[in-house]
Amino acid sequence: MKVLFIILSGGKGKRLRPVTFFKQKTLLPASRGKRIIDYAIESSNICNISGVKGRTIVLARYKSHQVVDYVNKKYPEVTVLTERESFDTGGAILQHWQVICEYGPKVVIILNGDHFVNLPLKLIMQGYKEKIPALLVVGIRSNAEYHDYINVKFNSNKLLDRFHQRASDIAYTGISILRFDALKSCIENLSMGPCNVTKDIIEWIYEKHGGVYYILENEWEDLGTWTRYIRFLSRKFIQGN
Numbered sequence: 001m002k003v004l005f006i007i008l009s010g011g012k013g014k015r016l017r018p019v020t021f022f023k024q025k026t027l028l029p030a031s032r033g034k035r036i037i038d039y040a041i042e043s044s045n046i047c048n049i050s051g052v053k054g055r056t057i058v059l060a061r062y063k064s065h066q067v068v069d070y071v072n073k074k075y076p077e078v079t080v081l082t083e084r085e086s087f088d089t090g091g092a093i094l095q096h097w098q099v100i101c102e103y104g105p106k107v108v109i110i111l112n113g114d115h116f117v118n119l120p121l122k123l124i125m126q127g128y129k130e131k132i133p134a135l136l137v138v139g140i141r142s143n144a145e146y147h148d149y150i151n152v153k154f155n156s157n158k159l160l161d162r163f164h165q166r167a168s169d170i171a172y173t174g175i176s177i178l179r180f181d182a183l184k185s186c187i188e189n190l191s192m193g194p195c196n197v198t199k200d201i202i203e204w205i206y207e208k209h210g211g212v213y214y215i216l217e218n219e220w221e222d223l224g225t226w227t228r229y230i231r232f233l234s235r236k237f238i239q240g241n
Contacts, residue, residue, distance in 0.1 A: 003054045003125075004105035004180075005044035008089050008197070009037060009113035010061030015225045024063040025224065026113035027070055031233070036223055037067070040111040041075055043119035052125055055103055057081055058113065059092040090195035097187055105180050107132065110197060112174045116232060118219040119175065134182035134209035135202065138175035140216045170213075173220045176202050182209050 013025030026037035037058070046054040056075075060067040061083040068080045081096045093100070100108070111117065124136070176197070186204045195201070205211070223229045 001052050001107065001125075002103065002105045003046060003052055003107045003109060004100060004103055005054060005056040005109045005111060006093065006100075007037070007040045007044070007056065007058045007111045007113045008092060009058050009067050010064070010083055010086070010089075010092055011114065012062045013114070013224070016229065024060075024066045027066055028223075028229070029233075030116070030223075035070065036116070037071070037113045038074075039116050039118065040113050041071070041078060043111065043117050043121065044078075044109070046121055046125070049122050049125055055079070055105075057096070057099070059083060059096060061086055061092065087194045089197040090190070090200045093197070093201070094187065094190060094195065101184075108178045108180055108183050110174075110176045110178070112222075114222075114224050115174065116221040116223055117173070117175065117216075120216075120219065124177065124214055132179050133212045134179045135205045135211035136177040137202070137206075137211055137213045138173050138177070138216060138220075139170040139213055140173055140218075140220050141169055142171040170215070172198075173216065174198070174222075175220075177214075178205060 009024065009026045011025060013020030016025050016028070019028065026040075027035045030036050030038065041056060041058075044054060044056040046052050056077075057079045058067060058071055059081055064080075064082045068082070071078050071080050081099065083092050083095055085091070085095070087094065111119075119138075174197075182205050183201070185208070186201050189204070190200065221228060221232055223232055
C-alpha cells in the first residue's frame with residue numbers, strides 16, 4: 001500500500017512574530033537540536049510497517065528557501081515543493097496535484113509542519129490495511145481552556161457525527177488520513193485558487209463519505225502561538241528531552 005505524506009510548511013507564522021519576520025515558523029528550535037518540522041517528518045517514517053511504502057513531500061511558500069535548505073540537507077529522501085502563489089493550505093495541494101497523482105498513492109496523510117506530533121502510524125495503519133475509510137480524523141482529548149478550536153463530535157459507533165461543533169471534548173489536530181480516490185473526487189470539484197484543507201477538502205469528503213476517528217494520547221501540540229511554544233519548550237527542558 002502506497003502512502004503519501006503531505007507536510008504543510010508555507011504559513012507566515014503571524015502569531016509568532018517578530019521572530020517569523022526572519023525565520024520560517026516550522027524551523028524554530030524545538031528540543032535536542034530538533035526544529036519543529038522534524039516531528040512531522042519523523043512521524044512520516046513507515047520503514048518498520050510491513051506492506052506499506054511511503055513518500056513524504058513538504059509544501060513550502062513563505063521563506064521557502066530556508067525550508068528547502070534545511071530539509072534537503074537533513075532529509076535528502078524528502079521532496080520539498082515550492083508554492084507558486086499563496087492559495088491557503090488547500091491551494092498548496094491543488095498547485096502540486098499532478099505530482100501527487102504521479103506517485104499514485106492509496107492513502108494520503110496531511111500533517112502541519114508547525115505542530116509537535118508523535119504519530120503512532122503502526123497502530124493506525126494496521127486498522128487501515130483491513131478496511132480503508134475515506135476519511136480518518138485524528139483528534140486529542142482536551143478542553144476549551146487548553147485548545148480553543150474544539151470542533152469534532154463523535155457518535156457511539158465511533159463515526160464522525162458533527163464537524164466544527166465546538167460543544168465537544170475532542171480537539172481536531174489538523175491531521176487527516178484520506179483515501180486517495182475520495183481526495184481525488186474532491187479535488188476535481190475545486191477550481192484553482194484559494195481554498196482551505198479543513199473547510200474545503202476535509203469537510204467535503206466528510207459530507208460525501210462520512211468518516212471515522214483516532215484519538216491521540218498526549219502525542220500532539222500546536223506550537224503556532226508564543227504561549228504554546230514557550231510552554232512546550234519549558235516542558236521539554238524540565239523533562240530533559
